[in-house]
Amino acid sequence: MYNLEVNKNVQVAERLVKDNGAIIIKFNWQRSPSTEEELYQLETLSHELTLVNLRDVEDSWTWSHDASGIFSVSSLRRQLQRVESLNEAAGFVWNNWAPIKVNFLAWRIIIGRVPCMAALRRRHVTLDSYICKFCDDQEESVEHLFVGCQFALAVWDFIAEWCRCPRMFAFGIKDVMYYHLNTRGTHKWKKMIHLIILVAFWGIWRCRNELIFKNKEPNLDGVKQDIRNSSYLWFKNRAKRQEVTWLQWCNMEVSAMRL
Numbered sequence: 001m002y003n004l005e006v007n008k009n010v011q012v013a014e015r016l017v018k019d020n021g022a023i024i025i026k027f028n029w030q031r032s033p034s035t036e037e038e039l040y041q042l043e044t045l046s047h048e049l050t051l052v053n054l055r056d057v058e059d060s061w062t063w064s065h066d067a068s069g070i071f072s073v074s075s076l077r078r079q080l081q082r083v084e085s086l087n088e089a090a091g092f093v094w095n096n097w098a099p100i101k102v103n104f105l106a107w108r109i110i111i112g113r114v115p116c117m118a119a120l121r122r123r124h125v126t127l128d129s130y131i132c133k134f135c136d137d138q139e140e141s142v143e144h145l146f147v148g149c150q151f152a153l154a155v156w157d158f159i160a161e162w163c164r165c166p167r168m169f170a171f172g173i174k175d176v177m178y179y180h181l182n183t184r185g186t187h188k189w190k191k192m193i194h195l196i197i198l199v200a201f202w203g204i205w206r207c208r209n210e211l212i213f214k215n216k217e218p219n220l221d222g223v224k225q226d227i228r229n230s231s232y233l234w235f236k237n238r239a240k241r242q243e244v245t246w247l248q249w250c251n252m253e254v255s256a257m258r259l
């Protein structure tokens with residue numbers, strides 16, 4: 001989708017080529033990225049590259065968070081406060097029962113920085129299609145991919161049923177991301193539901209990437225199983241609930257979970 005070209009012998013200096021306002025990225029791979037981690041990093045990198053504005057001047061270092069271009073501690077402090085207030089505005093809550101990569105994806109989703117098709121189109125990245133590959137029906141926006149698409153809806157229904165929570169009626173990302181706050185239970189129960197939701201975001205995103213980059217048919221049952229497996233592993237180890245058995249987890253036996 002990003003014009004990934006393998007080029008063993010030729011060294012080409014221009015890796016970002018502008019064509020009629022569209023940015024084409026030429027990586028000239030020695031070896032095409034193929035593992036899930038590599039593909040995820042490539043997609044994230046590609047998205048970041050599309051945010052860069054190139055000008056025809058000599059390279060130099062500047063501090064972009066101050067109009068003068070010069071670094072100062074006070075401008076750094078202002079920037080940190082701004083990021084903090086952005087997080088607060090988005091209501092993002094870090095969940096230390098989930099790994100950093102899972103939290104990070106959730107954070108990117110909530111602030112709208114996931115390189116889905118609609119985001120790439122807005123950045124003038126040329127793709128064959130901007131339609132969601134799960135349903136082949138609507139443009140793949142963040143809201144569609146994680147909230148409106150039939151595939152996502154089936155995942156959220158599965159979680160509600162498994163955790164015996166009310167069915168999710170979501171109109172936007174935040175309705176899903178903060179669904180746990182409206183469930184009945186203790187703070188730790190809500191944190192566990194939050195963990196499962198974060199893992200589900202991760203699972204949907206992985207499945208979507210495998211479909212796009214590896215042409216791997218989406219397997220809804222596989223995604224559900226992965227969500228149950230990973231959340232069990234992280235709940236046991238990161239929330240330190242080693243005594244919880246797989247069967248108790250699958251049956252969502254709350255009394256066994258010290259919540």
Ligand SMILES: [Zn+2]
Nearest residue numbers: 132134135149
């Ligand atoms: Zn869809």
